[in-house]
Amino acid sequence: MAKTKTVYVCSNCGADSPKWLGKCPNCGEWNTYVEEVVAKETPAMRRFPSSGIGGKEASRPTLLRDITAEKEERLDLQDAELNRVLGGGLVKGSLVLIGGEPGIGKSTLVLQTVLKLSDRKVLYVSGEESSRQLKMRAERLAKKNGIPVEDIDSLFILCETNLEQILAQAANVRPDVMIIDSIQTIATELAESSPGSITQVRECSAALLKFAKESGTPVLLIGHINKEGSIAGPKVLEHIVDTVLQFEGDPHNMYRILRSIKNRFGSTAELGIYEMRQEGLREVSNPSELLLTQNHEGLSGVAIAAAIEGIRPFLIETQALVSSAVYGTPQRSAIGFDIRRMNMLLAVLEKRAGFKLAQKDVFLNIAGGLKVNDPAIDLSVLSAVLSSSLDITIEPGICMAGEVGLSGEIRPVNRIEQRILEAEKLGFTRILIPHNNLKGFDTSRCQIQIVQARKVEEAFRQLFG
Numbered sequence: 001m002a003k004t005k006t007v008y009v010c011s012n013c014g015a016d017s018p019k020w021l022g023k024c025p026n027c028g029e030w031n032t033y034v035e036e037v038v039a040k041e042t043p044a045m046r047r048f049p050s051s052g053i054g055g056k057e058a059s060r061p062t063l064l065r066d067i068t069a070e071k072e073e074r075l076d077l078q079d080a081e082l083n084r085v086l087g088g089g090l091v092k093g094s095l096v097l098i099g100g101e102p103g104i105g106k107s108t109l110v111l112q113t114v115l116k117l118s119d120r121k122v123l124y125v126s127g128e129e130s131s132r133q134l135k136m137r138a139e140r141l142a143k144k145n146g147i148p149v150e151d152i153d154s155l156f157i158l159c160e161t162n163l164e165q166i167l168a169q170a171a172n173v174r175p176d177v178m179i180i181d182s183i184q185t186i187a188t189e190l191a192e193s194s195p196g197s198i199t200q201v202r203e204c205s206a207a208l209l210k211f212a213k214e215s216g217t218p219v220l221l222i223g224h225i226n227k228e229g230s231i232a233g234p235k236v237l238e239h240i241v242d243t244v245l246q247f248e249g250d251p252h253n254m255y256r257i258l259r260s261i262k263n264r265f266g267s268t269a270e271l272g273i274y275e276m277r278q279e280g281l282r283e284v285s286n287p288s289e290l291l292l293t294q295n296h297e298g299l300s301g302v303a304i305a306a307a308i309e310g311i312r313p314f315l316i317e318t319q320a321l322v323s324s325a326v327y328g329t330p331q332r333s334a335i336g337f338d339i340r341r342m343n344m345l346l347a348v349l350e351k352r353a354g355f356k357l358a359q360k361d362v363f364l365n366i367a368g369g370l371k372v373n374d375p376a377i378d379l380s381v382l383s384a385v386l387s388s389s390l391d392i393t394i395e396p397g398i399c400m401a402g403e404v405g406l407s408g409e410i411r412p413v414n415r416i417e418q419r420i421l422e423a424e425k426l427g428f429t430r431i432l433i434p435h436n437n438l439k440g441f442d443t444s445r446c447q448i449q450i451v452q453a454r455k456v457e458e459a460f461r462q463l464f465g
Contacts (some may be wrong), residue, residue, distance in 0.1 A: 432462060
């Protein structure tokens, strides 16, 4: 019988120690070490680590030239946004982790996706909800697609938290896709710690990875994130799985973004956009039309930016409000944009363009509840702030893209062709871009007027005269 020992594991990064430590030497966090009971390996396992004990033959090294490489077989999930983020579909035998805050819509996304797979056998394992709760949610989601729940004969529901029972039922059902909701509720008998602990999460994920690779069944894991933003506490899950998808967004806003953080079978530059409705999540194929307010004509403090998220271009509305400071210290607030970068841009506006905002309150908002990290929206931020400060409306039909440096120059941005074509597709008549940012791009086929500027002063003259 295997002996047991006690180790202390950091709940933030997963580092272990034979004794308790106040500060983790690996991640630097305080009071994160918790006691875990783990099984100790037997002397036979130490003497014969790869002898094939348990009936399996030990693997042997193979020459690279002798390995046959075939294109991965992918499963179409009937969801254009999810297929795009995964790189074209779900790869057979892959382990995919979908992480996000509680209540963001992870279970809704997965359940409404598997309801469309009528020709595939799906095993949905739930450790958080009962079968009655899942039936009620499935009826609400299936009603949107016009599919009666009584006609769905390929979706199996299993409410279980024991890993050994789950794998036994999966061997009987032999599903084409298996869902685990969520990985924090699953526990194995090989570890004596409680469900959700680092040891349980690591052991269960490793066992599910082995099941996926040996059976060729793709497994989707749903994982919550903690207050620091890490999936399932430590980063151990992200190292085990093949693909990590982050489902993010403001729970009080209707838009959700699905990002690819890690993908062994595709690009990590893709993202999918959804709209949360009462009947479920709706795919947003053209986010620019939803993120732009159509009735902002005549309003100051609004500028349109041609942004890029991943490799996907879309136009967003940048809103700014500048008012006199009521109290002694001016307020600076930004929603969806880095507050430190906004302060830097305000300093550039005062130093290089001569507009004094030291005694002004400045509020900035990215419409739609999005968080944008693209530096190309710097020019639209400055334009919106200046428009609100002067109370002058930016002419309709103008959008812009450009990174602003500390000396006031407008620096070139990447993928300028995609930004121009997206603005032209949405009916914009003029786009303001950095100087010398059109190398190798044929502008003769574009109907939109392209205006180039070297410095912020030139851009402001084009916008405000």
